[in-house]
Amino acid sequence: MDFTTETFDATIAEGLTFVDFWAPWCGPCRMQAPVVEQLAEDYDGRITVGKVNVDEEAELAGRFGIMSIPTMILFKDGQPIQKLVGLHSQGQLEAIFDSALGE
DSSP states (O other): OBOOHHHHHHHHSSSEEEEEEEOTTOHHHHHHHHHHHHHHHHTTTTEEEEEEETTTOHHHHHHTTOOSSSEEEEEETTEEEEEEESOOOHHHHHHHHHHHHTO
């Protein structure tokens, strides 16, 4: 799911939402993408997973102080609860997701 400035607030308002801030020219972002896509599939229905292209949505990147990419933020009911910068393994992200879900 691609988030835009127009859809962002409504999408993250309820439940858990994981947002990957990335850019197409970013090598580490391209390496992180398959992990994020797999997590979206594995946690479908429990955590909303989406992406924000920082080149196209600079306002959102600025709003959350994104200085390096990839940066990923886990939101709960619209509020950021965890911010991750750089590459993270699927196992690391699963542990964060499971903790947030209380599993």
